[in-house]
Amino acid sequence: MIMPVQISGKKMLLGGEWVGRDQMIEVRDPQDNSLIDSVPAASSEDMIRCIEEAKEGAKIAAAMPVHERMRVINAAADYIETHKEEYSVIIAKEGSKTIREASKETTRCIQTLRISAEEARRINGETISFDQMPGSENRIGYYYRFPIGIIAAITPFNDPLNLVAHKVGPAIAAGNAIIVKPATVTPLSALLLAEAFAHAGLPPKVLSVVTGYGHEIGDVLVTHPAIRMISFTGGLEAGENIVRKAGLKKISMELGSNSPVIVLEDADLQEAVESTVSGAFWAAGQNCLGVQRIYIQESIMAAFQKEFVTLTEQYIVGDKQLQETDMGPLINEREAKRVQALVNEAVEKGADLLTGGNRTGAFYSPTVLANIPENCRIAKEEIFGPVALLYPVKDLDHAIQESNSVDFGLQAGIFTKNIEKAHQAIAQMDVGGIMINDSSDYRIDAMPFGGVKKSGLGREGIKFAIQEMTEPKVVCFKLSDRS
Structure with a gap:
C-alpha cells in the first residue's frame, strides 16, 4: 500500500533541519481560494543562517563520490515515482495545472532526476597539448571540472516541481550545495522534492528549501558573497533586478518570451x-x-x-x-x-x-x-x-x-x-x-534550453546546466628535461 506523502510538519528545510516559524504563509488553491496548507515565512536571519550551513554543505557535496551522487538522485526519483499520484495532486492544487498536466510534470521530474544521475558520470575533462607552444615540449597536462560551491535557485510557480528539479538535480550531480527559494504561491511541490532527497539519504546541508517572501529573503540570497551562482527562472523585470544586485557571480536566467x-x-x-x-x-x-x-x-x-x-x-x-x-x-x-x-x-x-x-x-x-x-x-x-x-x-x-x-x-x-x-x-x-x-x-529535459535577447542568459537542460555549475581546473606537469 502506498502511503500518502506528507509535507514535513509544514516546515521548511534549512541547513539539513526541518524547521517551522511563528509567521506562516498561506498556500491557497487559485481555483476557489481554499486553504491547502501553510509554510514558514523565513526571515533574512534565516537565510543568512542557511547560507552559513550551505558552506559546510558545499564541502560535503564536493566530497561525495560520483556513484553516491548517482545513487541519491536515483533514489529520489524512485521515491517520487512511488508517490506520483500524491505529487501530482499537490501540483494541481497549489498551481494552475489540471491533474492531467500535473501528472505529466511529475513524470518529467522523474526523468529530469534520472538524466541528472546519468550525467553525473560524464563530467569529464580532456588532455591538453602543451607542446603546441615552442618551449613547452616538456610539459603535459589536462583539465577537469570541479563544483563551484553554493548555488541559489529561484523558481517560478508555473512548473513548481520540474523546474526545481532542473536546478537541484544538476547541482547535486555536479557536487554543489544548493538553496532553493520557491515561488511564494507554490512552495509545497519544492518541499516535496526536498522530502524525496531527504528520504534518499542526501547528506544534510547540501540542499535547503527556504520558503518566504522575496522582499524579505531574496536580496540576502542574491547578494551574499558566498553564493557563487544564481539560477533564476521568472520574469524579465525580476531578472534585471537580480543582475543589478548580484555582484560577481555566475548567472543563469530563463526570462520568458512571446x-x-x-x-x-x-x-x-x-x-x-x-x-x-x-x-x-x-x-x-x-x-x-x-x-x-x-x-x-x-x-x-x-x-x-x-x-x-x-x-x-x-x-x-x-x-x-x-x-x-x-x-x-x-x-x-x-x-x-x-x-x-x-x-x-x-x-x-x-x-x-x-x-x-x-x-x-x-x-x-x-x-x-x-x-x-x-x-x-x-x-x-x-x-x-x-x-x-x-x-x-x-x-x-x-x-x-x-x-x-x-x-x-x-x-x-x-x-x-x-x-x-x-x-x-x-x-x-x-x-x-x-x-x-x-x-x-x-x-x-535533456536538450539545451534557453533564449537570446531578453529571454535570458545561459542554458538549462541537465548536461548544459552542469557545465554552468562547474568550472575547469587546468593541471600542468613540467617534466625534467634531463635524460
Whole structure:
C-alpha cells in the first residue's frame, strides 16, 4: 500500500533541519481560494543562517563520490515515482495545472532526476597539448571540472516541481550545495522534492528549501558573497533586478518570451491547428514556451483561423482535479485581471476578438485575437495567459521579419513540408530553439534550453546546466628535461 506523502510538519528545510516559524504563509488553491496548507515565512536571519550551513554543505557535496551522487538522485526519483499520484495532486492544487498536466510534470521530474544521475558520470575533462607552444615540449597536462560551491535557485510557480528539479538535480550531480527559494504561491511541490532527497539519504546541508517572501529573503540570497551562482527562472523585470544586485557571480536566467509560430501554405493544416491550440493554452497559457504569435500565410489564413477558433471553443475549462478538464484557472485573480486588461486594451484599439475574453475570478477563457494593432502592449509583451494572436503574412520572409521584431527569443515553431524553407527559418530566426512541424511549446529535459535577447542568459537542460555549475581546473606537469 502506498502511503500518502506528507509535507514535513509544514516546515521548511534549512541547513539539513526541518524547521517551522511563528509567521506562516498561506498556500491557497487559485481555483476557489481554499486553504491547502501553510509554510514558514523565513526571515533574512534565516537565510543568512542557511547560507552559513550551505558552506559546510558545499564541502560535503564536493566530497561525495560520483556513484553516491548517482545513487541519491536515483533514489529520489524512485521515491517520487512511488508517490506520483500524491505529487501530482499537490501540483494541481497549489498551481494552475489540471491533474492531467500535473501528472505529466511529475513524470518529467522523474526523468529530469534520472538524466541528472546519468550525467553525473560524464563530467569529464580532456588532455591538453602543451607542446603546441615552442618551449613547452616538456610539459603535459589536462583539465577537469570541479563544483563551484553554493548555488541559489529561484523558481517560478508555473512548473513548481520540474523546474526545481532542473536546478537541484544538476547541482547535486555536479557536487554543489544548493538553496532553493520557491515561488511564494507554490512552495509545497519544492518541499516535496526536498522530502524525496531527504528520504534518499542526501547528506544534510547540501540542499535547503527556504520558503518566504522575496522582499524579505531574496536580496540576502542574491547578494551574499558566498553564493557563487544564481539560477533564476521568472520574469524579465525580476531578472534585471537580480543582475543589478548580484555582484560577481555566475548567472543563469530563463526570462520568458512571446513565442512565434509560422504556418506556411504547404503545412498539414490540422496538425498545425491542433499543435498551436495546445501550445497556446497549456497550463492556462502560463508557460514560457507558450504559443503567443501565430503567423499564417495569407492563402490559408481563413481556413486556419476557422479551425483554430473551433478547436479553441471546444476546450473544457473547469475543475483542475477532473481528468476531462483541459484548462484550469490562472495562478490568481490578479493575474487573470492583468490578462483581461491586456486583451481589453487591444480590442479597444481595434483588435478583433474571435472567441473568449471572459473572466470569472482567476479563470480566463481561452482567447483568440486577430487584426492586432502594433501599438498595443499585447503585441510586444509576454502575455503569460491563455491568449493567442493570429497574423496573416505574405511569405516566409515576411513571417521571419515579424517573428524577430520583438525583444524576446526563446523558442519558435514552423510548419512546412519544404526543407529549404525550414532551413531558412532555422538560420534567420533569432531564438534559442526552433521546432519544425511543431509548436514552440516542445521541450525534452535533456536538450539545451534557453533564449537570446531578453529571454535570458545561459542554458538549462541537465548536461548544459552542469557545465554552468562547474568550472575547469587546468593541471600542468613540467617534466625534467634531463635524460
